[in-house]
Amino acid sequence: MEGSIEDIIVSLHVPVLLDKLSSKALRDLGSVWCAQSELRALSDVLGKIKKLLKFAEEAQARNILVKDCLRNLREVAYRAEDILDEFIYEACYEKDERYGGGKVRLHFPSILKADGLLRKQEIGPLINDELIKKLEEIEKEVKRYYVSESSGNQKSQHGGGVIDDILDTRPKSDSLVDKSLTLGRKEDVEAIKNKLLSSNPNENQKQVFVIAIVGLGGVGKTTLAQLVYNDPDVKEHFERRAWVCVSTDFNAVSLISAILESLNGRNPDLRNLDPLKCQLRKELGGKRVLIIIDDVWTEKKRDWEPLRVALMEAGEGSRIIVTTRSKRVSSMMQPMYTHDLVLSDEECWLIMERHISLNYGSIAPSLEEVGRKIARKCKRLPLAASTVAGYIFQKQRLIQLWSAEGFIRTDKAGAQYFDELLQRSFFQHYNGYMYRFVMHDLIHDLAEAVSGDVYGRFDYRKSSHSSKETRYSSMCCLNSIKDHLDHKKSYAEIRELPRGMKYLRNLQHLDLYGCRKLLSMPQGIGRLSSPKTLSIKNFGGWDERGDKDVEVLESLQPHPDQLRSLGIYKYSGLTFPRWLMIDLPSYNKLVTLELSVCNECQGLPPIGELPLLENLFLRDMKKLEEWSSSSCRGEESADEFPSLRNLYIEDCPELRILPQPLLSSPRLCELHFRRCPELWMLPTHAGGGLSRLTSLKNLCLGKKMEGLVQFLDETDNLPPYLNRLYIDDCKSLPKGLRNLSSLQHLILDPDCKAHYSPEELLINVIVKKGYYWEE
Template identity: 25%
Template sequence: MLSSDKPIDCNFGVIAIVGMGGLGKTTLAWEVDNDKELKRLKFEKKAWISISNNFDIMRTSKSVLESINHSFSGLNSSNKVQDKLKEEIRGRKFLLVLDLVWNENYSLWETFKSSFKDCARGSKIIVTTRFEKVALTMRSFETHKLNGLLDEECWNLFLEHAPSIGMDIDALGKFRESVVKKCGGLPLAAKTLDGLLHYEQRVNAWENILNSKLWDSSSRNDILPVLRLSYLHLPPHLKRCFAHCAVFPKDYEIDEKKLELLWLGEDIIQQSRDLSSLSNVTILKLENCNNCGSFPSLWMLSSLKDLTIEGMKRLEKIDVEMPLKPLEVLRFQNLQEWQCWNTKRENEDVETFPLLRELSIVKCPKLTRALPYCLPSLERLFIQKCSELTASIPSVPSLCRLEINDCKEVVCRSTISTEFQ
């Protein structure tokens, strides 16, 4: 696939993998991307980007740039991002995978691909998509159309992990036609249905699942019915775990430890020996959890010293119900809906942030409530672009640097050496 030397008009060629959801397009692209043969082809730069139905040129270009050079993660201008991407790609042979592309707008594609025009010859872009029109839009020189499994292949895949006890082979065979029909030739459906039925030993349980009305609920943009059924048949505690993943935006690469912390904070899971290492976490950054509407509980992080909360679009209120004694650095950035920071506690004699040295609040335009009343160890305070914030800052004997920009009002009640900007 990647070694093809078919004549093309530019230095890179587009290879499209086309097929309906569940056929294995992403799996095939992953196999190609990890093939040992790539070493022989000597690609200097590689990146894998998930696109889905929102083909945003700025976001996609920035994701490519950050994948091949992490030092450019702070760029926010579309022109700067594309210029830097051109520099990184110029004269180099690259392999880019664009997974799950829906864009059929030719002008968007032309603008995006302009960053790659000066790459080395032999570069490749692999595109996975459900629709052949996307492949035509992106002018693919090679298109691979994936077909569904034959009935026999689908049944054999299902049987690979079929229950070995509790149901004889004759009883199992009675469901063959129904299973094959429900899977529709999709490997993902066959594997998921197998997992759903694997531990069901009762014939009536199989009948209930295979006759569910949810099988008729699919549409062009919908998830596979078998995935819905798989979720609905989870135990309640696992449903909560999966439902909580909705706080992350689509195609977000979820960090395992971050998700673990959120589950712990919401009391969805309990601490065990395997999770005892969480008490050793000293730095935590929660970024772009767009559906998260509440501040996570951090009681498990008894050693946390550095905390950053950034880009939570639905976060309106922050309640700190217990003291964060070890915390030394606290940053709030780009919280567009944050209005209130409540640090009042039942026992006013116990300080919430006794060791906090640095506090930064940037781009929180709706924040109006005051800052914590007592910050005895605060040395640096940065407040920028918080146009509604009126804050009283008493009891800060250690403060030696104060930077304020684009805020409504800040009242200082202690004697400090300050710098205003």
């Protein structure tokens, strides 16, 4: 039987099941319902299977029977997840006194039994028959394949455990290039040639300078490196040249051996690093060399260090070119120049035209227009957001979905995974926006293809289907999305929420953004103990005068134990309710706070007393004049804002004063001001403007902030380690920019009229014009 083309991944699901089995709720249930031995046995067999999963998931590509085992295992894992979730619910019900001894019960019919009722005496047999027996059969079968394969290939066995070797089947590149198939690269070649043939940027520093070519797979990084490597001017300039392709095997021993073989045509046949380094240094002997290292994946600096040291004997003007998909790899190698490789529409069309012509002859004029449209869709490979159909998403929302599936244990881990995918161009920023992302259509189509029937997507543009294996589904209604974006028609018609929501003990994120017809919240909603996010906008109980807003928001008081993010929008009360003004410090796990379009409020809660607050957004607060971090208490403390990292203040036209402790925040690294025209000076008794913000790296002075720019110019008080500065408009640049040794980027609005001389800036500062959302 022919299997499906996708790899079947179960290693994400088994740890989730083991976590649930170790939960206190299930342990208690096992004790009360006499199912301890069954739950323990289930945990044991899952633990054994977990040890074999790495082998099975790698072996499925070469053994269709292993893939069948994995498919069966996935079905049982899904069934186990359903069973354990229902058990956990029953366990919570048993312990929860709020149900009043069975008088009031939020009851979900059991999906495990045909009659909808789950009885205690049925739990043991259910776990044994539905899960343990099937898992034991699968475990035996996978182990049999493992023993068979490992005995036939002893090299791939490590310590009697799991096969860890992954054969690198990626094709290796070489230095030869077919120039007839390379189009649209003239400017890229010239840009890199200029860096190759230029003198060292620092004559006193003896090192081989690195040039990085960065871009998504298939965009032409290797081809560009081949063109440069074989350019006549480059050949004449360098005394020695070498080309090596590393892919996933970035090993100092094998890499230096490959360089030596490329330089002199002989394999050194040495296996120890030290003699290899000595031979390479002897081979270089002060000669000006060019080394291409193609397809670098490693992000470990220690892998790069031995080669860097060995190359120090190369002559002045020597260069290394690395090609990589990862910007993090490029950064690790500290390049003198990074070339981000993209394709223009015309270049993409020329490449398509050449391939079509080679295969099918001349192109009919009527088809050229269609071809050019396809070229625009494929633009840059990391696609411009305007050509992406749908799929605009926020980082935090995707992390929440990962967490709901049990793929990650903490939001911090989710953020690390997301950033990794962003670095590799799996995701891209949407139109330059900092907090919105898109996925390239080609990447999405690939993900959809390999996900098989487990993930079903229903799209009005094409026929869709589901199968018995479909477990997740999504619906794409782009017409509705387009109508909303074009005509401001995502608001929901929800008028009330289920009364039983107060019993959802694991509910972590409650997003009611845009539910303006929602009249009230269920009684007792404040007793939820797990919420991390509560987002409300246009709440229907609120009126334009704000008479009821305080009362409504007071009734929405969330439980303080787990709240991580809070956003309040279009609130018209004159002041915030007690739980914000008095009790806010008790929300000591709050990380993100946003107050937007609170036009009548003249004061703020004691925000500075939140110990873990990292992100603060204040937007559209028309009557806010003074901000004292502890305004309710009439005092300020130097210990306030201990964790604040990102601060955005926008559209606060009356704001004149900031709290003094804010300008001493030890971790503040990003600060944005926009359209706050009255905020033209800062508390100087804080130590002088912004000079005490020693962690601040990014500063944005947006529209209508000319007064603050002038203040900073007059006082010469800028953050000492500033890396990036954006200025919307000013007549002259602030003094002291030349003293900022860490400043690398100065971005001016395209309409900025500031004039400056090169003497005002350090030589390494990049000055360009653009908009703040593009940074």
